[in-house]
Amino acid sequence: MIIISDTEEYHNTMKAKLLLTLLAFFAQHALFAQTDSSDFGHNFELLFSKFDDSFRGPNKARVVFWNVENLFDTYDNPETNDDEFTPYGDKHWNEKKYQKKLQDLSKTLIAVGGWEPAEVICLAEVENLKVVEDLVNTTGLKENNYSIIHKDSPDKRGIDVAFLYRPEKFKVIKYHHIKVTFSEEGSRPTRDILYVRGMLNKEVEVHIFVNHWPSRFGGHMVTDPKRRRAADIxxxxxxxxxxxxxxxxxxxxxxxxxxxxxxxxxxxxGAKLDTANLNWKDLYNAMGPLRHSAGTHKFAGQWGILDQFFVSKPIVKGEHRLQMMYKSAGIFSAPFLLENDATHLGHKLHRTYLGPKYVGGYSDHLPIYLDLQILNKTLLDF
Incomplete structure (x- = not known):
């Protein structure tokens, strides 16, 4: 495994590799722009054209989140409901499809980093530690030397969250998995919430929570109390x-x-959509400004932002050496993650499966990212 350094040689190598990758993406982008882009106001071409792929250096960092949709290995786990993602299950999930999924996810995560690998990557819908290790150790992500935090959760399907980080850019102080339980009789716990406390770029302390709240399956109103319970925790x-x-x-x-x-x-x-009048205990929804012009997930023809970043007031205002950059939260809407939607017009997610049919896409969610700047301590003292 290659240890990343800050040498000029390393950066030149990374730039060359990423240039080839991004050139291929923008070639697709040119073709993509010729399709119907109205999509009920969701202009993904414009969104992608504003993606910042510049080199961040030692005083900036990018945190990425992506629900990768059913990253399962091909083995049956008798303790979970993963049967459909086995060679003899309904999805006929096999090694060839699994390896393609790993490579596709790797390509996307490399691209969303821009000119250098994302400092922190948070994932949802990974089956176990093995699939995360395969993702970081057997694909193009290998040379980025990501370390992993993961634990099997009580989710009945066996899907969990995971935390990847570059050890030279993020030092873990401590972490733990927070149980989400419900008072209703017969309700089993849902996916754990992962809490990580660490030093970003080895200078600034940060607390990160990785979530995958209960789904809307069964109805929005019926399942609403479970998401409120997760929020309360x-x-x-x-x-x-x-x-x-x-x-x-x-x-x-x-x-x-x-x-x-x-x-x-x-x-x-308690996440607010406006930065005005924030007090010390408020959270700000960094995805709020995008809610009328973009989405991360499409259901029944409607785009919505289910994948989000919330930050404390000090990050908004730069009060404790870490600050959101201008328009720092974004949706990575690379053209290869989308396809034309013949039913509802516009675009839809290029998924791995459409029902039982294998189509070889990526995920039913788009990745999101948050760019942060580390402020000079001396300047803050004045």
Missing amino acids: VRSKVDSILRVDTKANIIITGDFNDEPEDGSITENL
Whole structure:
């Protein structure tokens, strides 16, 4: 495994490799722009054209989140409901399809990093540690030397969240998995929330929560209490951190299965859509400005932002050496992740499966990213 350094030789090598990758993407982009781009106001070509792929250097960092949709190995786990993702299951999931999925995810995660690998990558819908290790050790991600935090959760399908980080850019202080349980009789726990505390670029302390809240399967209103319960748990942990340090740098990311204006987000979690009048305990929804012009997931012809970043006030205002950059939260809408939607017009996600049919795409979610700047401590002292 290659250890990343800050040498000029390394950066030149990485730039050359990424240039070839991005040139291929933009070639697709030119063709993609010729298709119908109205998509009910969701102009993905414009969004992608604004993607910042520049070199970040030592004073900036990018945090990425992606629900990779059913990254399963081909083996049956008798403890979980993973039968359909086996060679003899409904999806006829085999080694060839699994390897293609790994390569496709790797290509995307390399691209969303821009000119250098993303400092932190958070994932949802990974089956186990093995699939995450295969992703980082057997694909183009290998030379980025990502370390992994993962634990099997009690989800009945066996899908979990995971945390990847570059050890030379992020030092883990501690982490733990937070259980999400429900009071209703017969309800089993859902996916754990992963909490990681660390030093970003070895200089600034940050608290990161990785989430995959309960789905809307069965109906939005019926399942709403479960997402509110998950939100309450995160809010309680955030409050505990802020009671100790009112200027704590906190990032909450994941697939929340709710929109920026839904109650679990605005009421229970308390994430605001405006940076004006933030107080010390408020959270800001960094994806809020995109909610009327873009989406990360499409259902029944409607785009929505289920994948989000929430940050504490010190990150918004740069009060504790870490600050959001201008328009720092984005959706990575590379053309190869999308395809034409003949039913609802515009575009849709290029998924691995459409029902039982294998189509060899990527995911039913688009990746999101958050760009951060580390401020000079001397300047903050004045």
